[in-house]
Amino acid sequence: MQTEKRKERIDRGIKIRSDGIYALSSWREITYLIAPRFLLIGGLLAAPLLLHFFPYWQKVLLIICIYALLSMAFDFLANYVGLVCLGGSFFVGVGGYGAALLNKYLLLSPLISIPLAALFGAAFCTLLLLPCLPLRGVYFAIITLMYPLMMTRIIEAFELFGGTNGMMDIQGFGNPWIEQYFLVVATLVFLFALRRLSVEDLGLVIRGIKDNDQSVRASGINITFIKAQAIFYASFLGCFAGAYLAHVYMWAGLSMFALDFSIIPIAATVVGGGGSLLGAVLGAILLVPLSEVLRAFGPLRIVVYSLILTVVIVIKGEGLLNYLSRKYHQFERWVEI
Amino acid sequence: MLAADGLMVFYENMLALNNISLRCHENQIVGVFGANSAGKSTLMYTLSGIILDQKIKEKMRGGEQITVMGEITFEGREISGLRPHLRARLGIVLCPERRRLFPESSVMENLKIGAYMATRQESRDTLDYVLEIFPPLEKLLRRPAGFLSGGEQQMAAIGRALMAQPKLLLLDEPLLGLSPAYQQVVMEAVKRIREAKKISIIVTEQYARPVIPIVDYAYIMENGSGVMSGSGQELLDNPDVKAAYFGV
Numbered sequence: 001m002q003t004e005k006r007k008e009r010i011d012r013g014i015k016i017r018s019d020g021i022y023a024l025s026s027w028r029e030i031t032y033l034i035a036p037r038f039l040l041i042g043g044l045l046a047a048p049l050l051l052h053f054f055p056y057w058q059k060v061l062l063i064i065c066i067y068a069l070l071s072m073a074f075d076f077l078a079n080y081v082g083l084v085c086l087g088g089s090f091f092v093g094v095g096g097y098g099a100a101l102l103n104k105y106l107l108l109s110p111l112i113s114i115p116l117a118a119l120f121g122a123a124f125c126t127l128l129l130l131p132c133l134p135l136r137g138v139y140f141a142i143i144t145l146m147y148p149l150m151m152t153r154i155i156e157a158f159e160l161f162g163g164t165n166g167m168m169d170i171q172g173f174g175n176p177w178i179e180q181y182f183l184v185v186a187t188l189v190f191l192f193a194l195r196r197l198s199v200e201d202l203g204l205v206i207r208g209i210k211d212n213d214q215s216v217r218a219s220g221i222n223i224t225f226i227k228a229q230a231i232f233y234a235s236f237l238g239c240f241a242g243a244y245l246a247h248v249y250m251w252a253g254l255s256m257f258a259l260d261f262s263i264i265p266i267a268a269t270v271v272g273g274g275g276s277l278l279g280a281v282l283g284a285i286l287l288v289p290l291s292e293v294l295r296a297f298g299p300l301r302i303v304v305y306s307l308i309l310t311v312v313i314v315i316k317g318e319g320l321l322n323y324l325s326r327k328y329h330q331f332e333r334w335v336e337i
Numbered sequence: 338m339l340a341a342d343g344l345m346v347f348y349e350n351m352l353a354l355n356n357i358s359l360r361c362h363e364n365q366i367v368g369v370f371g372a373n374s375a376g377k378s379t380l381m382y383t384l385s386g387i388i389l390d391q392k393i394k395e396k397m398r399g400g401e402q403i404t405v406m407g408e409i410t411f412e413g414r415e416i417s418g419l420r421p422h423l424r425a426r427l428g429i430v431l432c433p434e435r436r437r438l439f440p441e442s443s444v445m446e447n448l449k450i451g452a453y454m455a456t457r458q459e460s461r462d463t464l465d466y467v468l469e470i471f472p473p474l475e476k477l478l479r480r481p482a483g484f485l486s487g488g489e490q491q492m493a494a495i496g497r498a499l500m501a502q503p504k505l506l507l508l509d510e511p512l513l514g515l516s517p518a519y520q521q522v523v524m525e526a527v528k529r530i531r532e533a534k535k536i537s538i539i540v541t542e543q544y545a546r547p548v549i550p551i552v553d554y555a556y557i558m559e560n561g562s563g564v565m566s567g568s569g570q571e572l573l574d575n576p577d578v579k580a581a582y583f584g585v
Contacts, residue, residue, distance in 0.1 A: 004406055006404050008350060009349065009350065009402060010350070317397040317398060317399070318396075318397065318398050318399020318400075323399065337406070
């Protein structure tokens, strides 16, 4: 009995040392804290420069950021609020059409129409989702899945906004640098803002609702209002992505309500690791280029893509980010008992 | 009948069970007493094997790392690596803490799920027996289990465990949240079950007084370690134990 061994996980000394304010006293501790964040921020900011000679991959970078925003929205709703939301395509569609309308009829420039479209779109989405907030789990997911389908049919049937052809001749960005940095910086800002929000008081209440909404209600908090706020933030991200997409494609059409915008963020969140928002972004950064690389397989692309997803999920079900951060913060050793 | 030696369980780096050894002989009622966080529930999960499932689940979602060590033999067979459903087939049946009934199924359905592995004859006989020792259940058979009162739920939970034809019944805090009157009813029933079915029973409880009259042997746990064991009378005579677990 006494010779048996057990694998023990222990926090690295440097993690403990850099927990408090004293981390500032040494460069090593500061580096330890900043390095992972710097890797992400610096990497994303440098990407447009590095990809300058590969215009195709510059577009991929934009798509990465758009999916990163959608994954963040999904992760936020699923793992913080407890609402499984398949409405990514709904958000994108509403944002896209919103930006197109603002640009075409009010002649607003992209840099103004995108935030405005995100704002109005988020309000619109929140309003439509408001009656469904008491629903939980799969029922909420189905409602959010139905809305984009409904929107496409309405637009088709009434020939709204150009009908099946969509709205053409939307103003583009003109300058590729503005086009890229606007989105990259916005993604980073939203990522850190949302992470910040989730540890503030509001985030505390939001996570409480996920765990036990009755107890939150018993504390005298109106959970519908809080949930609506959370939906507003998430759909703001989604509509922002959609509005952006409309200006990049210079077109807003029915394919903005495509199911891809709902499904791929889920895959990204699962692969990257849910519950930290950063994992969702990491998942998008990995999955979108992967699906581009796999174009070499031609028609078998989706098959290979799905196989890779399945293997990753089975082998590392905890998500990549959780695994990496554990390796970063802790070490393992065998101890005798 | 059941012999556990050197059971150790770690949740991440926290030691939940420290070298626990436990014996339960044929047709014996064994009590395990301890305060909150003494490791009673962990012990039950370890004996029933549910801890192995928890271990896998935690590993899949990257949560806590659970380490289980020690040997468990049941009727001369080594079972420490056996998954919980196989242990249940051997006859080790857990009636979990807080009942864990299927709230949307009726009491009848709950009992039937318990009898899934039993033959038709066995399940009919056991159903009659359950209704005999717990007469209030008779009227409630069609009611969804979630709508029962605490005591009725506990009866249904013990009934469901009995339907699985246990040889060793593990009752995890069966008196949780029951009024003293109901506690007497449940304890009487446990005693009658032992006599009628000739099975062994392990009961955990925080407050030992209602349980001690029916146990043949008892263990006391503190912070994951077994601190004392003895027959019910021996424990009653010990002044420290009296103060801590009998509220005298």
